[in-house]
Every structure is written in structure tokens, then in C-alpha cells.
Amino acid sequence: MAEVGQPAGANWDRSIVERFEGPLVRFAVRITGDLESARDVVQETFLRIFTGNRASADGHEAQWLFTVCRRRALDVARKEHRMNVATDQQLAGQRTPAPGPAAVVENGETAGTILRLLATLPANQQEVVRLRFQNGLSYREIAGVTQLSVSNVGFLMHTAIATIRRRLAVPADARGDGRSKS
């Protein structure tokens, strides 16, 4: 198999970049902790799929891209010895289009109760939740990306949602917060 089949040409490539660029960077930055390395990781990921992996990725591009991206990102993070995933402070910054620190903080406090609750979960639970609800991957695909078993993914997902629900419910006045304030 000297030549790897190409499902489509450059158009396919472009649509892949357009579709996955944002999600992959968002995903990678949570692992690398900084945007610069996350972008490099994502670019590398794209290059890999275009360089001889179209066939293998065909039909499950999302899983392929997230898998390769995750591995590279972990690799980089490990290399730099920085396991600091973006904290909620940083995410507060991400949600706010730079209107100055005070406003950033203010917004970070009131927007998105669910996201804040999500940010308190263990990293592996956050990861499966994001892969599912942000990127639309199935349990099976998530298992492929994260190297977990499908049942393990199911367990993490269940625990994550249960915890978020529980915390939404306590304190009593917090119920519905996410909707009313965001």
C-alpha cells in the first residue's frame, strides 16, 4: 500500500479544517494549558491526517482527529511537565471578549453555572463530557479517543452528570441558575 487512498482532494481537506479547527483547539488547550502549544498540536494533527491518513480516518474523522490531537497534546503537556489544565478563572477569561479584567470577572461569575460545575469535576470526567456534549462523539468513539473501555466511559459520564445534577440542586436557590443568569 504505497499510495494511500484519498477520499477527496483538497476540498475534503479544507472542509475538515473548517469543521474541526475550533473544536480541536478548544479541546487541546485544556490539556496543554496554553494556546500556542494547543494550536501547534492541532496543526500537526491536521498535517497528519492529510499526509497519508485520509483512508484510515475516512468515516470517523472526528474520532481520528481527537485521538491524535489528544495524544500529541498530552505528549506536549508531559514534556513541558505542565499538567495545569485551564482553570475556571482562565475559562472566565475565555468566555468574555476582553472588556477589561473587572468585567471579565463579573461575567465569569454569572454566566454558565453548568460550565462552572463541570470545571469542578475530575479531569477525566470533564473530558468525556466535553467529547460527548461539545463534540458529539459517541461512547464508543470517546472510548477510542481516551483509551478507556466503553463501560468506563459510561461510568465516568454517569458520575459526571450525577454530580452536576446534585450540585445544581444544592443549594436550593441555585436551581435554574444556569438558565436564568446566562
Next chain:
Amino acid sequence: MTINFNDPRLTAYALGELDEKERAEIEALLAGSEDARREVEDIRRTSELLTQELAAEPSPGLSDAQRAALANRLAETDGRAARPAKRRRFLRPRVWIPTALAASFVLAAGVAYFNWPSLLSQASRPSNELANLSHVKDDATSSRVHGVGQEQSLWIRSVPSAREAPTARRERLTRDKEGSEVVASTSDRALHGVTREEMARMIAEAPAKLFICPSSTEGSYSDSGNPPPVDFSQYENVSYGYQVPQPPAAQPPAVPGGGGGQSILGGSAERVGGSSPGHGRPLDKIPPEQLSRLLAEIGSRVPDMGRSAPGSLSEAEMPDDPELMEDLKRLIAAQLAAGADLGFSTEAYDHIVENPFLLVTQEPLSTFSIDVDTASYANIRRYLTGGQFPPAAAVRLEEMINYFTYDYPQPAGDEPFSVNVAIADCPWDGRHRLARIGLKGYEIPDDERPASNLVFLIDVSGSMQPANKLPLLKQSMRMLVNNLRDDDSVAIVVYAGSSGEVLSPTYGFARGEILAALDRLQSGGNTNGGAGIQLAYDLAVSRYIEGGINRVILATDGDFNVGVTSQGELVELIERKAKSGVFLTVLGFGMGNLKDSTLEKLADKGNGNYAYIDTLNEAQKVLVEEMGATLMTIAKDVKIQIEFNPATVAAYRLLGYENRLLAAQDFNDDTKDAGEIGAGHTVTALYEIILAGEAVDVPEVDPLKYQAATAVAPAAMSGETMTVKLRYKEPEEDESSLLEFPVTDSGTTLADASDDFAFAAAVASFGMLLRDSPYQGDWSYDAAIELAGSALGDDAFGYRAEFIDLVARARDLAARQP
């Protein structure tokens, strides 16, 4: 039919992830239970909220330059593979180490992140290094990032990019014989001692040894310049990290454990089927069923590699071919590098190196400071009940043991505490003995407790918002306030972006005002811990009660991110403040972001204690039941020194207290800080002892050439095992008192040992299992459960029963790992 709401299938059902059979089962359940239907509905609603909010999360995407480069690249090649040399134009190579085939994208297939240097560096690098990384803004990109703007510096917090420290991260290009580029970072500590040439050679040799490529594709490789995808599916089932390894899938489709063996490429089955083993590679000589065991064994021998089952192979079964060993290690490294473990989180723990066995002839003295912290146990409980193993560094044996109270007698004389030593069989190694030193501080009835001057220093930053942080904190503090006497005073200082006094010192009789002030607390903003600490101590000093309880109670998740943020500076600040005579209690809250290492150091240096509050029950334990112990210090700078008798003891090992070890000479040095003991506190330390004459597995040193072995003093013939010495100071004294007890082993068996002894041993053994300690022998979770179960005592509050429950969880978790 009963519904188990912990059944993950409920969520799977709500998300449409079940196959037909399971779906039918769940639907049958739902038909019979309205609760279950509501549960599923709730899950769906939460999922919708998640989807909505997550969809609104923006992403900066690639930079314009990167997009342009990608577009160029697509235009140039019209979808064909790039020539390696072109890559550098748009892909800034960073720290990755491609193989010799790197430029030709063997890596593209994903598995070949040949990266053992990073693995080694993980093991060798001190974790607090993170704290020292500088904040440097990346000006090349920050100006244009969508939706990130000036918050960019936050993103890069403690994360230097390649340009930030050019000297430290100089990237080096070498050329391999095919003229393609090999990029390696010279900054990686693991590379110290490895020459460039060696490095280049390792890289060059790696792929040939590491990958078992189908031979047919090998042939085509050099012709096309466009490498085939490497079939790595055969490695996929050998997983590491927090998982028990599985047999490799080299013989598909025998994939055990369901799902654990998926190729990352999805359609693995046909790919596996199409591959045939290569020829003449060392790895090929190993039968596949043996490979995973080998990998597990080797993996378990490398520190920090994860929790693969150790000791499954004897030395004799290990391959003696050094080349092969290298290959296996690389394979493990590749697995790890490929993300086979899950070890990332924003929680920060300091690495712990377990105390080894020490020879009495070489180190007759063992000196350490007591530690009354209990946070580690509560934290471990939080992990395990959440269905996860705690990281090894979060497992501190002494804090687990000291979480439980033991029924030691009250001190009889003038001393502030009683000292209780016992020696019996070591449960996890029948050849060894286990010595327990237990201290019990005297108890003070509540009405005799001196008046308190408390300053609550409460973190109300944005990160404290979740229900298990500020809301739980408020409830906890309310319980404490309700137990205060009328003559106690409380002030509240909050800190976030700025800090301030929200309640000036108020006496206990005005309890309503204190509670109202607590109720008003709201979270928001950054965390400027330094300024808050300053203010709180100032307040405490201004109301200092001579002979009373003067204490700052810091409640936080520990994530100080504004103002004084480095762990070193904070610790120094606290250390200075502790000299004022005000003690410190640190209450850790929350999860996912807990800066355990910082908090423990603060408590240690601030003459204080550290507890982790995960539930209201835990708050009840720490702030109500053990209020006296938590608040009232009865002796400070308590140090223990054991002198072992070489005539009876060959070697010893202190369990836990790794970060409380003192130099032998510090014992008599009253300027050296040590731990505090509170009213009614119990503190327990365990030593595993190898008796003289028993085999000792400690590396031998050559006999000295110029010194004869020291003569043994007559006292050694007394038959005593050891002498326990303690030093302590009264809370407001500067001079220490000394206690000394000779101890003789009376040969007690484990069966005859007290419940307290056996229970402490069970707790320690559980910690060793969680840490995957090299000293655990063939001890198991079941054995720990049995031992603890035999030693429940009266267990008034049910903590010991809860412990057994926790061990069972760990056991089930270990069994569930694929």
C-alpha cells in the same frame, strides 16, 4: 423491581447509547418506576444544558498564519503527502522527538510518539517546579485571539512557551542520513548525561526496533517517500497508567474486557487481520501472551509509571537480553506518551518518596516531627467515592493513620500527652515486626477551655463558587459558631481580588451577627491570598488573648492566583506571622482544583493543622467533635527521635511522615519548628522493623577502611528494642522538655495486639496499596478489609466502618479497571 440510581446505564439510556437488549431492560425498569423515569428525564435535561452551554464556549481556533500555511500546503500538494523538508516552513517544531523516520510521518499513524525521555523526566522532576515558572505573555498571538484578548496572560499562566525561555529550551536540529530533520529539545532533564550522538542514535534506532511493521509495507516505504500507516493496533490493548494491563491483541479478535482494545482508528479489526509480524526483531521473539506481562512488570519497576500490577514475574522470567529490555521500555514509553494514562488535573500534589528501610548500624537514629493533619484521608475518600484512584502523591500515610482516633489513655502526670508504644507482628510481612508510637493529648472539657480569639479567613474568589466549596464552608463555619461560648470572639476576613474585613471581632453572645455575616458571603473575583493573610493575622494579634486560643482559620481551595502567588512566598509570609503566637488552621475545600501541596505547607509552617472538608459530616468531625484538638494547641514543636538497638534490630522503616523528617541534630535544636498537638488529639506513627538476624534487603556499603565498626555499648545487651525520645514545648514556651522511654519487644502476635494497633496497621497497609508501595508484598485490599474488620473496636462515630467501605471501593475499582 428496584432501581439502582448508580447504574451508569441510566445515563447511557438517556443518551441513546444502549444496544437493543439493554435498552429493553432499562425500559422495563422505567415502566415500573416513576422515580426512574424522573431520573432519566433529569439526566436528559442536564445533558441539554451541558450541550447548550458547551456549544456557546468559543474557541480561538488556529492562528491566521497557521491557517494560511495549511491552505498553502493544501494548494501546493493538492492533497498529496508533503515532502518532509517543507514541513518546517509552517510547522514550528517544538519539543517532540520524531523518529528517524519522523520527517516521513510514520508518526502520522499515531502510536509512534517515541518519547521515553519525557517519561523519565516525569519521574525525576520535582513537581513544585511548576510553581516557579514565569508568566510571560505571548505577544505574537495574544493580540488577535478571538474572544481571548487581554486575558491571554491568564491562559499562559505558569506555562512557558518555547520562546519564553530560549536558553532553557533551545531546540536543536540534526540531520539524519536521509537528510530529514530530527528535532530534539536539549532542555529536557532526562537528557542530561546523554550525548548528542547517543541521542541521535537512540532516535535513529527507535523505529526499527519499536515497530512491528507488516513487511510488505516496509518495502514500499522507501520507494514512495510516503510512508504507510503503521499498524499499531497490536499495541492498543496493552494499557498503562491507572489500568491493569491486558493481553495484547496480536491475535485478534480475542479482546477481553470489551471495548478496552479498540484501535484509535476505529476499524481496527481488518487492519489487525492484514498485518503479519515482522522478522528478526527482538520483540517478535516474545509470545504475545507473555508480552503484556513483561510490560506490566517492567512498567511497575519504573517509579511513577502508574499502577500496573507489580511483582507478577520473577527476576528469572525477565528477559536477559538488554536490547530487548530497552525495546520493551520504549514500548511502554510509547504507550504512556500516547496518552495511556489519565494523569492530568489541576490539583497539585508534591511527589512523595517513601521512606526506605535503613540499617540500624548506619542510621541508628530516626527523627521526625509529628503531624496531626488529616486532609489526605478525606481527599482519598473523595477520589474513591468518585470512582477514581487518588494520585500516589496525594496518599500520605501519616495523615490517613491520624485521621482516626485511638483509645490511648489520658496522660497521668504533668506531661501534656501520654506516650503509648506497642510492638507486634507486621501484618503484610510476617517476618517483620511493627512498632507503634501513639501520643494522646490531654482532653479539656469545653467549659474549661480558655477563651478563643478566632479570625476566619475565607476565600470568596470565583473558584469557590461550587456547592462543595463556599456553600459547604458557610455551613461548616455555622456549626463551629454554634458551638462557641459567649466569651469567644470571631472576626471574618474575606479575600478575593481584594481583601477586607466583613466582620470586626464579635463576641459569641452576638452569635446572630456572626451567622448573618457568614450568610452574606458571596464568591467572585480572583484570589489574592497574601493580602488576606496579612489582614487576618493583624486582626488576631490586635485581639490577642494571653493564655487563650488565638487562631486564624483559613478556608480555601488553595488556588492563590493574584498577589503573592508563589508557594515559597506564601509559606514565608505564614512562617513570619506564626511567630506572633497566632496559630493557623487550614481547611481545604473543593475538588478538581485543590492545591493540596500549598495548603499542607502553610499549615505546617503556620504552627497549625490542615483538614480537608469534603462533606458536612467531615466538618462536624473537624469543627465540632474535635474542636478542642483543632483549635487548642496543648504542646508545640513536638519531635520524636527513636534510637534503635543494633543488637536487636537490623533495619527499620518509618511509614509515612516523609515530609516531616528531621535531621538527627534538629531534635535538640529548639529553633527548629515541628508539629503541634491539640487537646485530645491522638498522633500515631508506625515503624516496620526487621529484627537482627533476619535477611535485610538493603543495598550494602563497603566496610570502612579507616574506621573499625563501632563497639556496642553495654546497654545494647539489655534486650531493649529501641528508645523513644520526645521533645515538646508548652504552647507559649520557647524551651523544650524531653521525655524518654526504653521499649522492649515482648513478642506480641498480631492476634494479641490491641484493636487500635491492628486498625492503624490496616490503614497504613491500605495507603501502601494505594501508593503501590514496593513494601506491600502480597498484601491485598481484602486482607486490609479483614484486618480492619477484626479491629473495629466500639467505633462510636462509624469512621472505621466507613474505612472498610472505602477499601472495598478501591478493591472494586481495581477489579473494574480494564
